[in-house]
Amino acid sequence: MSDSEAAATLLAPAHSVWTRRVVTPLVNQLRQGITPEKISLTIALGLVLGVFPILGATTILCGLAAVRLGLNQPIIQLVNYVAYPLQLLALIPFYRAGETLFRQPHLPLSIPMLIERFRADTGKFFADFGLVAVQGIAVWCLVAPIIAGAVYFSVRPALRALARATAPGES
Numbered sequence: 001m002s003d004s005e006a007a008a009t010l011l012a013p014a015h016s017v018w019t020r021r022v023v024t025p026l027v028n029q030l031r032q033g034i035t036p037e038k039i040s041l042t043i044a045l046g047l048v049l050g051v052f053p054i055l056g057a058t059t060i061l062c063g064l065a066a067v068r069l070g071l072n073q074p075i076i077q078l079v080n081y082v083a084y085p086l087q088l089l090a091l092i093p094f095y096r097a098g099e100t101l102f103r104q105p106h107l108p109l110s111i112p113m114l115i116e117r118f119r120a121d122t123g124k125f126f127a128d129f130g131l132v133a134v135q136g137i138a139v140w141c142l143v144a145p146i147i148a149g150a151v152y153f154s155v156r157p158a159l160r161a162l163a164r165a166t167a168p169g170e171s
Contacts, residue, residue, distance in 0.1 A: 022078075026159070027166050029072060036159035042071040044152040046079025048144045051087045053094040053136040058087065091136075098135025107132060 029039060049061045062080045066073045092109050099106050109132070118125045 023162070025075070025078075026162065029075065030159070030163045030166060031168070034072060036156055036163050038071065039075065039159050040152045040156040041069070042066070042075045043079050043155050044148040045069075045071065046076040047083050047086075047151050048148040049076075050080040050083025051090050051140070053087075053091055053140050054133060055087070055091070058083075094136035094139050095132050097139040098137075099132065101139060102135050104131070104135065 026039060030036065045065050046062055049065060050058050052058050052061055058080050059077065062076045063073065065071065066076045088111060091111065095109055096106065098104075107129070114125075114129065117128070
């Protein structure tokens with residue numbers, strides 16, 4: 001796909017919600033001087049941190065990463081928000097992979113059960129499932145750099161094309 005085709009795809013009027021909610025804010029950031037590389041990094045980290053296997057931790061992690069690395073807070077939080085369904089889908093697989101990696105017996109797990117147990121007795125919840133969470137985080141630490149790299153290098157060409165297509169003086 002050529003640069004102009006990639007930009008045209010991103011700017012397609014048929015995708016008005018996509019254009020209004022995603023492309024236009026990205027174009028605005030590019031016009032303000034934020035590089036495609038910085039936006040690509042923001043998207044990659046927002047996605048990877050957005051699937052961190054601890055519910056409720058992703059907003060803080062994304063915020064800290066954005067402050068520390070000078071990334072755009074609204075974009076990273078938008079990606080984090082969009083990644084929430086992926087987090088729910090990946091939660092149990094991260095925990096299962098952690099149990100397997102550390103050769104631990106599989107505990108009965110489901111999202112509703114974990115939420116119920118957390119609400120019933122937070123202290124007992126952490127005692128019962130803390131190790132499972134740490135093991136899931138270990139697996140996340142192994143796969144996160146690979147996923148972040150793949151997302152970064154996948155998104156960057158389209159953002160570069162969009163930057164060229166929307167550069168001042170061009171129509």
